[in-house]
Amino acid sequence: MEPRIGVYICHCGSNIAGTVAVEEVAQFASGLDSVVVARDYKYMCSDPGQNLIKDDIKELGLNRVVVASCSPRMHEPTFRRACEDAGLNAYLFEMANIREHCSWVTEDKQAATEKAKALVSAAVRRIYYQEPLETREVPVNSNVLVLGGGIAGIQAALEIADSEHQVYLVERDSSIGGHMAQFDKTFPTLDCSACILTPKMTTVGQHQYIQLMTYSELEEVSGYVGNFQAKIRMKAKYVDQEKCTGCGRCQELCPISVPSEFDQGLGKRKAIYIPFPYAVPNKAVIDAESCSHLKGLKEGKDVCRLCEKGIEKKGIAGCEAGAIDFSQEDKIVEVEIGSIIIATGFQQFDPSVIYEYGYGHYDNVLTGLQFERLSNASGPTSGEILLTDGRTPESVAIIHCVGSRDQNYHEYCSRVCCMYSLKYSHLIREKIPNAQIYQLYIDLRCFGKGYEEFYNRLQKEGVNFVRGRAAEVTGVAETPEEKGKLVVLCEDTLISRQRRIPVDMVILSCGLEPRADAGEVARLVKISQSADGFFLEKHPKLDPVATATDGVFVTGCCQGPKDIPDTVAQASAAAARVLAMISKGKVEVEAITSVIDEKLCSGCKICKDLCPYGAISFDEEKKVCSVNEALCKGCGTCVAACPSGAITGRHFTTQQLLAEVEGVLV
């Protein structure tokens, strides 16, 4: 059928028409080959704009449509739908971007108009060769994998499980809870963090639709949206989780003490341990790297086993439930799921690289998380704020922006440190009423609901706010008053003076950074990271939980620093997206795929190794490769790589692309 093309030039109010002479472009388009009609209109995306296209398709018998307006990322779906409504295949529509690529970036009106003409000409030439394609639908498996058991993963898992869909919640540590379980109070409401978290944790532990996989890691993901397969390594816990009652007797018997990760190294735990009193599941695990029996086994020795056997001489029994099982091995579990939510969280910036702040060199220089544990009733000091020598500090300095807003470390703002620093001031004031408290800040960013009010409250509580980035924390005293103290050096920019502030304790408000192995997770599920290392969402404003890989969603601090309310909101949003997919029951898969011409294929398999989606397989009988269209994303890597030119990218054929280039050039 001879192409009959309609061209529509959008004014986009003054966004395009302010720079591009739209009537002139329409006039130009009407003279191009096969163009039946060319019009310009104020807002093509509006209903009347779309009706213009629909009416022309019906009345003028158009079989190709070009709209010259904004980026296809904005309105390609709108216009494709309009075409389909009028009975035209969506792939016989083409968009020319004369806004982002032209009017917004070109000041000279004449040059902008010429460029708009070239882009329209390219689209017209290209669409001449475009062919109808059919999108396909595949069913969606309603099982969901949630990776990470912090507040983000917990929230997402509960939302989905409450609608009676199966969730696999995979957590690396032996308990869920994440960072929120370590916190003392939460800002600005001063709720006890554990008190508001534990109900959710226990619900997860007991939920009939949640299979909790703690002490486990994701190893491999294959498949595609709606139909993923995941391999999960469940690390050996050496304690039969069915039998363990969580009584804690084993912890008392174990002779091996190591620094507690949960208490940030301030306290100790045993080699067999339950990480904290409100852990879920509340069962012991054995840390194979510390356990003397497991280490001994490797050398063929049979030592210790006190947790199992007890101390016979003293008549103390070992594990009464008989749960200790040193023969356990890692297990690989395979699950089938339709979507994946990544909620792997953050890690705290390690301040020891900022030597000037003395972390690791001086006692009583703490990180934020260490202070959370110190102030927490379940922490190593039962919530008493104490110096390493057991004294109560009379003065505390809290240094903001450690590792954040600093081009040497992380340029971004970590968003939570201002507020948690204010919270620390309050906790110190509450427990040590006479303490001198200093906040050394650059700017105070109290942006959330009730945050500014909290800041005002702290000012009334007599906290000293010093505007200036701390330069150094030193133990070198210059005056008798400074002897035995930590001295914080800074420029107080409110009074334009250099200051030396002697204190007993320094808290470094460390920023949030991507986990060290975020890159590996990104590779596993084929999503991208932004320059700062956090997982990249599909659109920073309009699609903040989806990713470039369909069916994979991100939520919480793995996507960027955020506080608990934002994390919970984002987790619910990710769950809603997943539930929408499940509720629809099917997903459309891309019609733009590669196709291999078997006659030309030499069976070299170059394409198979290059395909980032594992969509190409090799037929051993025919000795040729073929593309699984359900997996293919139409990226075109194989098309470019094929030495025989046997692969065609649908909707991006050589003919179409050359015609487009010619259109720009003539």
Place this chain on the structure above:
Amino acid sequence: MKYYTYFPGCSASHGGAKAYDLSARAVAKAPDVDLIELDDWNCCGSTPYTAVDELASLCSSGRNLALAEKRGFDMVTPCSACYVILNRTNSSLKEYPELKAKVDEALAAGGLEYRGTVKVRHLLDVFVNDVGYDEITSKVQNSLTGLKVAPYYGCQIVRPGPGFDHPEFPQSLDRLVESLGAEAIPFPLKARCCGGSLIISEEDIALGLINKLLDSASSNGAECIATVCPLCQTNLDAYQSRVNKKFKTSFNLPVLFFTQLMGVAFGIESQALGLEKCIVSAEKVLAGCLNR
């Protein structure tokens, strides 16, 4: 054998830091480091001169670099000030073509040209990174076991970074001192200013800075201080008595060049290391290790 163009600088060759030059040459022999003195070298350009006439200072510095370029080896200096000035000349000539044109003109008048290829290094860098700690340990005859040393880097070899060590928390001299068998004590002020040439114009300020350094070193248990810079050595050693008088302190801390400590450990006789030139005598603290 490793070859270097050696630029002793005025302090070490003719000034108060003669012991530095002596000991540097003496200890270089053991690990096969050949320090070939640059013929006809002149002033490095020096900090005060830079402040008065930048272009003249750059020309003076550039002449040394041009002479060194003909020889092709890395240019190594024991003096922290020379190290900074020569490096700064290198980067200024690269960064500011208009300055380079003027310097080129001056060099051409003397029949010289400079293409910008000379790498300027500090003697500590060479010992630590080219020779290496293991090699240094293998040359030790009298281990300095038990000697508590405050490793003092001063400001100029670490800042402005990035140089061969961390600008706030340098470690190379610590490790070198340890490779001689001695103990490097924690010294929080190890990269702080000694007062520099302020000792001449603003003596009170400089004495205050020196006092802090001596106080920090001695309160951390140092028996001596190891330096990498002629001016640091002069300020801490020659002005120690004046600090004692002004601040009513009683410091008696020998201030040694790191090369002198290496020499003692290598078993080189004290005359060849210029140990007798120390104003605060090191005889007592080194008594156990000296080859007589």
